[in-house]
Amino acid sequence: MGSNQLLPDKDYLVRMENISKVFGTITALRDVNFGVERAEVRALLGDNGAGKSTLIKILMGVYQPTTGQIYFENKLVNITSPAQARAIGIEAVYQDLALVNLMSISRNFFLGREMTKNLGPITYLDIRKMNEVCKQSLHDIGIEIRSPNERVGSLSGGERQSIAIGRGVYFGAKLLILDEPTSALSVAETRKVLTYIENARERGLGVIFITHNVHHVYMVADSYTIIRHGMNVGTYYKGELSEDDIADLITGDRES
Amino acid sequence: MTIKAISIKEQTSWQYQVRHLVSHSPVIGPLAVFIIIFVLLSLFVDKFFTFRSVTGIINAATLSGVLTVGVTLLMIGGEFDLSVGSMLAVGGYIFGGLAMAGHPWLGAILALLGTGILGAINGLILVKTKIPSFIVTLGTRYFYRGMLWVISSGQMLQTVEKIPAYNLLNGRLDILNDILPGANFRTALIWLLLLVIGFQFVLTRTVFGNHVFAVGGNSGAAIGQGVNVNRVRVTLFVITGVLAGFAGILLFSQFTTVRVASGDGMELSAIASAVVGGTLITGGAGSVWGALVGVLTISMLRTGVVLMQIPFIPADNFEAIVGVTIILAVILNNWLRSRT
Numbered sequence: 001m002g003s004n005q006l007l008p009d010k011d012y013l014v015r016m017e018n019i020s021k022v023f024g025t026i027t028a029l030r031d032v033n034f035g036v037e038r039a040e041v042r043a044l045l046g047d048n049g050a051g052k053s054t055l056i057k058i059l060m061g062v063y064q065p066t067t068g069q070i071y072f073e074n075k076l077v078n079i080t081s082p083a084q085a086r087a088i089g090i091e092a093v094y095q096d097l098a099l100v101n102l103m104s105i106s107r108n109f110f111l112g113r114e115m116t117k118n119l120g121p122i123t124y125l126d127i128r129k130m131n132e133v134c135k136q137s138l139h140d141i142g143i144e145i146r147s148p149n150e151r152v153g154s155l156s157g158g159e160r161q162s163i164a165i166g167r168g169v170y171f172g173a174k175l176l177i178l179d180e181p182t183s184a185l186s187v188a189e190t191r192k193v194l195t196y197i198e199n200a201r202e203r204g205l206g207v208i209f210i211t212h213n214v215h216h217v218y219m220v221a222d223s224y225t226i227i228r229h230g231m232n233v234g235t236y237y238k239g240e241l242s243e244d245d246i247a248d249l250i251t252g253d254r255e256s
Numbered sequence: 257m258t259i260k261a262i263s264i265k266e267q268t269s270w271q272y273q274v275r276h277l278v279s280h281s282p283v284i285g286p287l288a289v290f291i292i293i294f295v296l297l298s299l300f301v302d303k304f305f306t307f308r309s310v311t312g313i314i315n316a317a318t319l320s321g322v323l324t325v326g327v328t329l330l331m332i333g334g335e336f337d338l339s340v341g342s343m344l345a346v347g348g349y350i351f352g353g354l355a356m357a358g359h360p361w362l363g364a365i366l367a368l369l370g371t372g373i374l375g376a377i378n379g380l381i382l383v384k385t386k387i388p389s390f391i392v393t394l395g396t397r398y399f400y401r402g403m404l405w406v407i408s409s410g411q412m413l414q415t416v417e418k419i420p421a422y423n424l425l426n427g428r429l430d431i432l433n434d435i436l437p438g439a440n441f442r443t444a445l446i447w448l449l450l451l452v453i454g455f456q457f458v459l460t461r462t463v464f465g466n467h468v469f470a471v472g473g474n475s476g477a478a479i480g481q482g483v484n485v486n487r488v489r490v491t492l493f494v495i496t497g498v499l500a501g502f503a504g505i506l507l508f509s510q511f512t513t514v515r516v517a518s519g520d521g522m523e524l525s526a527i528a529s530a531v532v533g534g535t536l537i538t539g540g541a542g543s544v545w546g547a548l549v550g551v552l553t554i555s556m557l558r559t560g561v562v563l564m565q566i567p568f569i570p571a572d573n574f575e576a577i578v579g580v581t582i583i584l585a586v587i588l589n590n591w592l593r594s595r596t
Contacts, residue, residue: 083482097480100473102540103466111470112481114463124461 002234002241006035012071013038013206014059014090014175019068021054021230028054032068032232034225036175036206041197043217044210045250046227052210055227056177060092061085073174091173093181098164101153105145106134108152109167137170138163141199158189162196169199175206182216194220214246226250282534282543285589289532290553293581297560304563307438317555318426318444319344319510320522320529321548322503325451326496327526328547329459333492334472334539335389339378340500340526342400343371344519347504349404352413352514360421367501374400375497379490389493397523405516414513426509444506448548451499456544468492473540528578529554532585541593553585554578 006015012035021029029051036042046052057063059070061079070077072088079085082092099108106127115126115133131148138145143162152160161181168176178197182190197220200207209217214224224241226233226249233249241249248254298305323340330337347367354363374396381392429441459465470478471485478485500519508514533550535542561574 082480086482092480094476094480097474097476100470100477100540102473102536103469107466107469108477111466111478112483114466116463123463124457125463125466127461 002236004031004033004232004234006033010035010037012036013040013073015071016055016059017069017071019055019058019065019070021051021058021063022066027230029058029065029230032227032230034232034235036208038174038206039201039204040223041201041207041209041221043214043221043224044208044227045212045214045217045224045246047212047250050212050227050250051230052227053179054230056092056179056208056210059085059090059177086173089172089174090177091168091171091175092177092179093161093164093168094179099152099160102151104149104151105155105163106131106148109134109138109148109163109170113171138166141166141169141203142196156189158185158193161185161193165193165196165200169203169205173205175208176200177208177210179210180212180216181209183211183213190216212250214243214250218243218246228252282541283545283549285592286532286534286546286549286553286585289581289585289588290549290556293553293556293560297556297563301560301563304560307436308440309559309563311436311438311440313552313555313559314445315440315442316558317551318442318448319503319506320525320555321448321551322444322451322499322506323519323522324526324529324533324547324551325448325455325544326499327523328530328533328535328542328544329455329468330389330492330496331527331530331535331537332459332472332539332542333468333488334475335382335489335492336393336527337375337378337493337496338390338393338523339374339397339400340496340503341519341522342397342404343374343497343500344504344507344522345514345516346374346400346404347371347501348508348514348518349408349413349504350501351505352415352508352512355419355421355508356413356415356417360419364421364425364505367505368498371497371501371504372494373497375493375495375500376490378497379493382493383486383489401516401520408516410516412513412515413508416512418512422509422512426506442510444510447502447506452544452548459544464488464491469540471539472536525554525578528582532582534589537586550585553581557581 006012006017014036016032016034019029019032019034020027032055034055044052054063058065059079061081061084070079077088100111110130115130116123117126134148135145143166152163165176182193185193197207197209209221211217221238223235223237224246225235226246228250245254303309323344327337327340347370350367350370351363354360354366378393378396381387382389424443426442426444429443429445432441433439459468467478467483467488470483471488475485504514504519507518529550530542530547531537531550532553533546533548535546557577558574561577
């Protein structure tokens with residue numbers, strides 16, 4: 001229970017092995033092992049500056065690890081850009097960077113993957129089809145929207161999260177990374193977003209839920225990885241530790 | 257009872273539709289401003305509501321209209337170009353010089369190519385150095401015009417010879433003028449309308465246009481979704497440069513003269529027109545239709561002020577009124593936008 005080691009009996013969707021990252025004289029990550037299974041919601045916990053976002057940026061291809069390997073679906077991968085991460089099925093949902101508030105839901109949904117039609121040499125957006133598919137596929141995963149033409153800026157924080165999650169699911173993401181998805185939400189909205197996360201798990205996706213607050217994630221997570229001072233303090237499965245124990249591990253009030 | 261219920265439902269949905277349209281259509285606000293000013297000037301200013309005045313307004317709006325189409329697209333994409341006035345002069349010189357030597361069409365192609373390259377330089381400096389485009393193009397604004405001064409030795413180009421190319425590019429539009437007494441339309445109006453229709457389509461109905469809105473609205477989200485934001489930005493600068501060059505061609509075709517100082521100041525009036533036309537100064541929202549309305553609004557104010565013949569105020573000095581209009585128009589547009 002609770003170690004930095006990957007378990008040999010698990011069939012991980014993604015495995016990050018012996019990951020270290022050095023920025024100049026600062027060691028941001030030291031020999032971290034981290035694996036997420038299919039249909040698993042993994043909480044990635046740590047205080048601000050602990051190294052959890054560095055770990056995720058390595059997984060997203062924003063940074064290259066100084067040492068260590070990443071395996072995705074048991075294949076060694078070298079992820080060099082967010083576009084490549086997404087091409088192999090890793091989708092990140094960032095709170096402020098996920099959607100364009102001034103654009104409609106359906107234009108956001110298909111941003112970078114627009115559906116088009118051709119009229120002779122002219123290629124143009126198939127807006128009707130994008131609207132239909134957007135509304136239908138959000139409906140399929142339990143998200144109801146008033147109109148796909150509505151601007152994202154007029155939606156609540158929870159609705160925005162759900163649309164970014166729905167987009168990831170529709171475009172075939174296998175691993176969903178959520179950065180503090182509920183930290184700015186009301187209680188009712190948080191509950192809704194958590195059901196979408198459970199929904200994604202039921203569809204077999206692996207989910208990484210990044211947060212510094214264990215209360216946000218304790219109920220929905222299947223397992224918890226705690227990062228402190230760039231090291232993996234330990235990965236624990238549901239029931240092994242109480243909420244308070246995890247909170248103490250995050251701050252270092254308790255050693256593993 | 258049932259009938260009543262349905263009618264209430266229809267009413268609410270009708271109101272919802274109108275509110276949705278007003279807050280979502282970037283052109284409704286600018287159009288309202290335009291119509292209000294037009295009605296007021298028509299009622300209270302003598303000789304304003306005549307074909308002569310109206311065509312004068314439209315003619316005066318065509319050159320800056322062509323510039324403003326590019327500047328608007330660029331601003332929706334979150335960038336500024338203060339060098340468009342200088343590129344207009346460069347385009348005018350390249351076209352004018354070759355047209356006077358007997359090669360108008362080669363001149364037109366090289367003018368568009370040349371200003372397209374200048375636009376690309378603007379864009380590449382921006383994406384390579386990350387210096388804000390406001391500063392980059394403030395620099396190239398001086399640099400391009402300074403180089404033009406050096407190359408031309410400050411000499412203006414002028415000719416009295418009229419060749420068919422000038423008539424086609426920006427001559428009298430007699431088909432329309434013969435029907436409408438007192439009208440004095442020019443062919444540049446047709447080019448402007450084609451550009452507006454074309455670029456409105458590009459903006460709202462193509463993948464590129466979708467990416468322009470995304471880059472201007474939230475470039476981080478655009479990058480996250482795999483949009484090549486730097487390519488979008490450089491392309492926008494090239495379009496803006498080519499349109500500035502085209503405005504230079506139209507200028508020379510109309511007046512058969514171009515000076516080193518031609519187009520100076522038009523970069524700011526283009527930004528003003530874009531903003532009056534509902535383009536968000538911070539990027540991510542706006543329309544080409546709105547830009548056209550914005551250009552016409554400012555041109556109409558100019559004509560209106562001249563016709564008012566206000567004592568002690570020189571007829572040309574309409575700047576104060578334009579300034580107030582810009583601010584009022586932005587206040588109105590923001591208010592409409594917030595009513596979702």
